[in-house]
Amino acid sequence: MVVKSQIKFIKNLQQKKYRTQNKLFVSEGIKTVRELLNSSLKVYKIYVTDSTVLEFEGDFVEVISEGELKKMSGLSTPNKVLGVFHIPVSEPLDFSDWVIALDDVRDPGNLGTIIRLCDWFGVRSLLCSSNSVDCFNPKVLQATMGSISRVNIVYGDLQRIFSNSEVPVYGAFMEGTEVYKEKFPKKGILVMGNEANGVSEAIEALVDKKISIPQFGPKTAESLNVATATAILMNEIRRG
Amino acid sequence: MVVKSQIKFIKNLQQKKYRTQNKLFVSEGIKTVRELLNSSLKVYKIYVTDSTVLEFEGDFVEVISEGELKKMSGLSTPNKVLGVFHIPVSEPLDFSDWVIALDDVRDPGNLGTIIRLCDWFGVRSLLCSSNSVDCFNPKVLQATMGSISRVNIVYGDLQRIFSNSEVPVYGAFMEGTEVYKEKFPKKGILVMGNEANGVSEAIEALVDKKISIPQFGPKTAESLNVATATAILMNEIRRG
Numbered sequence: 001m002v003v004k005s006q007i008k009f010i011k012n013l014q015q016k017k018y019r020t021q022n023k024l025f026v027s028e029g030i031k032t033v034r035e036l037l038n039s040s041l042k043v044y045k046i047y048v049t050d051s052t053v054l055e056f057e058g059d060f061v062e063v064i065s066e067g068e069l070k071k072m073s074g075l076s077t078p079n080k081v082l083g084v085f086h087i088p089v090s091e092p093l094d095f096s097d098w099v100i101a102l103d104d105v106r107d108p109g110n111l112g113t114i115i116r117l118c119d120w121f122g123v124r125s126l127l128c129s130s131n132s133v134d135c136f137n138p139k140v141l142q143a144t145m146g147s148i149s150r151v152n153i154v155y156g157d158l159q160r161i162f163s164n165s166e167v168p169v170y171g172a173f174m175e176g177t178e179v180y181k182e183k184f185p186k187k188g189i190l191v192m193g194n195e196a197n198g199v200s201e202a203i204e205a206l207v208d209k210k211i212s213i214p215q216f217g218p219k220t221a222e223s224l225n226v227a228t229a230t231a232i233l234m235n236e237i238r239r240g
Numbered sequence: 241m242v243v244k245s246q247i248k249f250i251k252n253l254q255q256k257k258y259r260t261q262n263k264l265f266v267s268e269g270i271k272t273v274r275e276l277l278n279s280s281l282k283v284y285k286i287y288v289t290d291s292t293v294l295e296f297e298g299d300f301v302e303v304i305s306e307g308e309l310k311k312m313s314g315l316s317t318p319n320k321v322l323g324v325f326h327i328p329v330s331e332p333l334d335f336s337d338w339v340i341a342l343d344d345v346r347d348p349g350n351l352g353t354i355i356r357l358c359d360w361f362g363v364r365s366l367l368c369s370s371n372s373v374d375c376f377n378p379k380v381l382q383a384t385m386g387s388i389s390r391v392n393i394v395y396g397d398l399q400r401i402f403s404n405s406e407v408p409v410y411g412a413f414m415e416g417t418e419v420y421k422e423k424f425p426k427k428g429i430l431v432m433g434n435e436a437n438g439v440s441e442a443i444e445a446l447v448d449k450k451i452s453i454p455q456f457g458p459k460t461a462e463s464l465n466v467a468t469a470t471a472i473l474m475n476e477i478r479r480g
């Protein structure tokens with residue numbers, strides 16, 4: 001039996017304010033929780049409605065009722081397991097390899113997909129502007145499919161970091177050089193813009209090289225989704 | 241003032257059954273409706289809460305109250321415009337260029353993103369297995385950003401079509417040949433699998449060439465999202 005105050009405490013972690021205050025985040029569903037338990041993340045508490053669903057035992061596992069889970073969950077149909085983990089401390093960005101930077105990406109699904117892409121393409125460092133969506137937002141976590149524990153995500157001031165950068169800053173722009181013509185160096189920063197407005201003017205001024213993904217056939221599509229554009233550009237960088 | 245039965249009729253178009261029955265679909269939001277009005281699609285009716293939001297006039301435009309819009313909308317916060325369009329008749333697949341085929345892609349966001357990608361990369365023909373999500377599902381339409389009118393989407397039996405295909409069938413598989421080593425022909429079919437299970441066994445048996453997107457760094461990510469994988473592979477096919 002979970003006390004009311006604890007249920008409220010967990011439920012509040014759906015909101016960024018409380019996550020930041022308590023340095024904790026919530027992840028739901030057997031598969032993702034299991035992956036996070038196997039990662040370097042530190043667990044705070046795991047709530048299960050059925051003690052057999054996880055192969056983990058420990059002080060941090062508590063069996064609760066479905067009613068209790070429903071009260072603390074952020075999902076309309078909670079799925080047996082809710083894990084609470086400590087938000088890891090970000091490491092410094094590693095500029096010896098490529099760094100992906102996001103200039104106000106707001107959609108949780110897009111950020112989650114980009115984190116998963118970083119994991120796939122072995123990009124360790126992801127820099128997000130402070131107005132980007134929070135990476136511990138439950139919808140982001142759902143889209144990352146466990147990759148959250150393997151990418152170092154840093155929220156910071158893109159302008160300050162780009163101004164002091166010793167590596168070239170590449171940016172995705174509609175009017176950039178065709179990406180196929182680009183010979184990418186071993187390290188650099190690739191900045192991707194906001195869903196509606198692209199890269200902001202202040203950041204654009206700090207971009208060394210504008211690149212674009214060519215359109216084929218009649219030029220009818222207005223743009224590509226930021227996550228798919230990131231996929232294509234990361235692939236271009238890695239394929240060499 | 242809209243009669244009750246008409247409100248119910250429009251609201252029902254949120255469901256595939258009624259869309260199929262009436263050969264009509266609903267699209268919401270100023271931007272998308274405007275794009276569809278400018279496309280080859282045939283309009284059935286446009287409901288607006290404010291006659292000044294669209295530059296279109298005609299018998300098919302009806303000004304309604306916000307309360308009425310809320311009743312017929314599929315959104316929790318309806319956005320001034322609701323358009324009803326005729327579902328276009330599919331044309332035959334064009335095998336003189338690449339055709340993208342989806343083997344039970346179920347997520348509306350993924351299908352919408354793939355339709356938008358087809359538009360970007362000039363792929364005219366998209367073949368979906370009959371168990372794939374309906375392309376006139378409102379969530380699909382939202383993700384297509386208007387591209388729905390520029391891609392010929394055909395629902396059909398992949399097995400039958402692949403068996404009779406004169407062009408090579410490529411498929412995305414974890415264990416396929418590295419895509420960078422592939423020299424793609426001018427025409428072919430690229431089949432992408434279901435989100436959880438990939439390409440089904442029956443379809444796998446008809447694939448001529450399995451390809452995969454290499455992973456970099458430690459092989460920690462389990463897979464790529466189907467829409468981002470499609471983005472990367474379409475880019476590989478088009479870049480030549």
